[in-house]
Amino acid sequence: MLGLNSKDTKFLLIVIFLTLATPILLQPFPEGSGMAQFNAGYPDLMQRFAIYGIFAIGFNILFGLTGYLSFGHAAFLGIGSYSVVWMYKLLDYNVIWGLPLAIITSGIFALAIGFISLRRSGIYFSILTLAFAQMSFALAYSVLTPLTNGETGLQVYRSDKQVLLGATEPTSPHFFGIVMRENFWEPSVGNWQFTFNNGYYFCAIIAILAFYLSLRIFRSPFGMMLRAIKSNQQRMNYTGLNSRPYTLAAFVISGMYAGLAGGLLASMDPLAGAERMQWTASGEVVLMTILGGAGTLLGPVLGAGFIKYFENIFSKINDNVLHTWFGFLPDGIEDFMVTIVHPFVGKGWHLTLGLLFMAVVIFLPGGLVELGQRVGRLFRRRDINSADAEAKAAKQRANTPAE
Amino acid sequence: MGILEVKGVNKRFGGLQALGNVNLSVTENTVHAIIGPNGAGKSTLLNCLVGKLIPDTGSVMFDGQSVLGRKPHEINQMGISRVFQTPEIFGDLTVMENVMIPCFAKRDGSFRLHAFESVPNEKELVEKAEQILIDVNMIDQRNQHAASMSRGDKRRLEMAMCLVQEPRLLLLDEPTAGMARADTNNTIDLLKEIKAKRDITMAIIEHDMHVVFSLAERITVLAQGTPLVEDTPENIKGHPKVQEAYLGQAHG
Structure with missing residues (x-):
């Protein structure tokens, strides 16, 4: 189905189910109980899960497949956000204008930055991307104030033209009238309170599409070439393949994912600040990808969810x-x-996350996905063992002469 | 006119004259060995042929076209494949994927953004890859990770990767370096088999005389960056200059 084999189709269906059922799955504790604060099923956080999931999926196409570690992807996140807010200011609050623009502008920036940075590999590549991102941050903060509104952050003012704004149109981000911050269903079952939010489902559907696209790329000849680059670039060149356009394409694709994620951030909350481009944000997506499992399909999403949950x-x-x-x-x-x-929670949540990250890198180089695989294998082995024991017992019974 | 013509090639590394006025002509469909003691410039010559190094002066023509100034992937696309001294394969990929990549490179050129096709759907290329794996006797290992294989298997895989591209010239840089005698003999048999099955020109750089004399039809002897003689294996064996170069090294 959809150009996937049966195993991948099953995998995709599971991911779709989990994504759509998130408002229920993340709300396991009843309201008013001591555990209720561990519930994560509120719109703001769920939107973040989906958006940073998209960011990490895109980052993984570059880092997970080619091994090129970019430290500047937050720049594209910021560019995406600015594009969307500018469309609010110029046209109206419908996100349909901003999101494609966010993808296109971040793609163009990625093409330029990638073209220069990819002349080098390894640590030099990382430093070049970091330099570009910090440059973008500094520019957005100071010189480019007319475009970015500097420290205050870009937002919509009453004086803005908004040429397409109709009289009855909602005055916050919406998708053809579906207002992002509104909930379309708030059922309560016993003490459990669930929130089904427009914005979350909008992000979730885009995240599913983004995941499907990355799945196709992973299984394509292009994805295989990217893995070949990570494995042995010398052999790649002596096999008649030019690795530069391949890495550049991967860089641009992941930059577009980041731009889309940035655009979605501004679609949920019509504000874009320069701090979104800072290096800490670039580092965060690296952490997400490694924590979840670089080069795996689901890992980056898990990592993104984990970090946002902690935060x-x-x-x-x-x-x-x-x-x-x-x-x-x-x-x-x-x-x-x-x-x-006390030091591990509250403001000290970074400490817990740091320790967790260290543990994962040392004991599970394949990330949380590897943990899942190991646990899965453990259970399977137990099954086989018990099946073996039964078979042996059956054999023994057969060999014992009837009395 | 040979398929590969090297004329007056010089290459200096600082004060060291690595290659001095090298002339070499490799005839189509022959196995041409380049031998010489350590430091004779064999590897430098090979690197000049594949675009890794650019000679200071001279010309290198492949099939009437100059290869100088071209990048390694462009030279490969012209029809020259190279086997390295230590096997260079895609260790993280499976054996089958290792062979599929050169198939794609051969069909699609040095870059194509085929991000939405699926690898198993390329029936024609899959068949081609499977056939070459049968040829080198590795079809049972098709789903194995390439990095986990023995050195001899890696070597065979690398040759399969080169051969599946149907190169017109195959360059082999010490294909039996560091191999046990049994593996060396297997490699010789494999190369003989390859040669018998298809029209291919091979240039072998080799240390091991046993390998050279069992395979080569022509031999060029390099010493201190210049060719001493070029002749058939029979004549080379008894050649006084060759004996001098090799014996001299053995005594020194």
Whole structure:
């Protein structure tokens, strides 16, 4: 189906199901219970999962397949956001104008930056991309203020023309009248509260398309060439293949993914700031990809989800919450436990994430996906063992003469 | 006129004259060996042929066209394939993928953005790749990761990757370097078989005289960057200059 073999089709269907069921799956704890703060099924966070998932999927096409580690992909994220907000300012709040423009402009920027950066490989390539991204950040922050509105960030003002804006049109981002920040269904089952948000489903559908596209690229001759570049560039050249256009194409494709992700960020919240281009944002997508598993299809999405979950959920656990957790302990021990746990949660969520990242890199070089595979293999082996034992037992029974 | 014509090639590395006025002519459909002691300039010559190095002066013509100034992938597209001293293969890919890549390169040229086709759907190329794997006796390993194979198998795979492109000239840089005697003999048999099956010109750079005399139809002896003699294997064996060059090295 859709140009995929049966195994990939099944895989895609599972991913589609998980994506569409996210508002339910991420809301496992009833409202009002002590665990409710671990629920992640609220629109803002789910949108981030989908958007950063797209960002990481695109980054993985470059880093996972060719091994070229770009430290400047946040620049494309920012360019995408600015494109979309400019379309709000000039035309109207319909995201249909901005998103294609975000993909095109980031593609053009990626072509230019990639053309220069890809003259080098390894650490020099990384440094070149980092330099370009920091340059874009600095320009957006200062010199290009007329285009980017500098420190304040680009946003829509009342004085903006918005030539296509109709009288009845919503005054926040929408897709032909479907307003992103509105929820279309808020059912509650018992104590469980679910939110089905327009914006999330808009991002989710685009994320599924982005995932499908990356799946096709992974299975295509082009994807095989990219893996060949990572494996042995010398042999690649002596086989009559020019590796430069291949890496450049991968760079542009991943830049377009980043631009799309940036555009979607501005589609959920009509604001674009220069800090979106800063190197920390570029580093974040590298972490996501490695944490989840570089070069695997699902890994980057898992990594993106993991990091965004930590950023939004772990950071909310403050000392008050800790005191309620450890409240059952005697006072002295309670304070002691809170002191110990304190640096790892709340503002210290980076510490937990850092330790987790170190553990993954050291023990699971293939990322979270490798963890999944190992666990899967463990279960399968157990199945085989038990099947073996049964077969042996059956054989023995057959060999025992009837009495 | 040979398929490969090297005329008056000089190459200096700083103060060292690596190649001095090298002339070489390789006739189509022959096996031409280039031998010589260490430091004779064999590898430098080979690197000049494939575009890795550019000679200071002289010309290198392949089939009437100059290869000088062309990049390695362009030279390969002209019909020259190269086997390296240590096998260069795509270690992270499977054996089948390793052979599919040269098939694509042969059909689609040095770049094509075929991002939405699927590899198994290219029936014609798959058949071609499978056939070459049968030829080199590796079809059972088709789904194995190339990096996990033995050195001898890697060598055979690399040759399969070169041969599937149907090159007009195959350059072999010490194809049996570091191999056990049994593996060396297998490689000789494989090369003989290849030669018997198809029209192909081979230029072999080799240290091992056993390999050279079992395969070559013409031999060029290089010493200190210049060709000493070029002749048939029978004549080379008894040639006083060759004996001098090799014995001299053995005594020194």
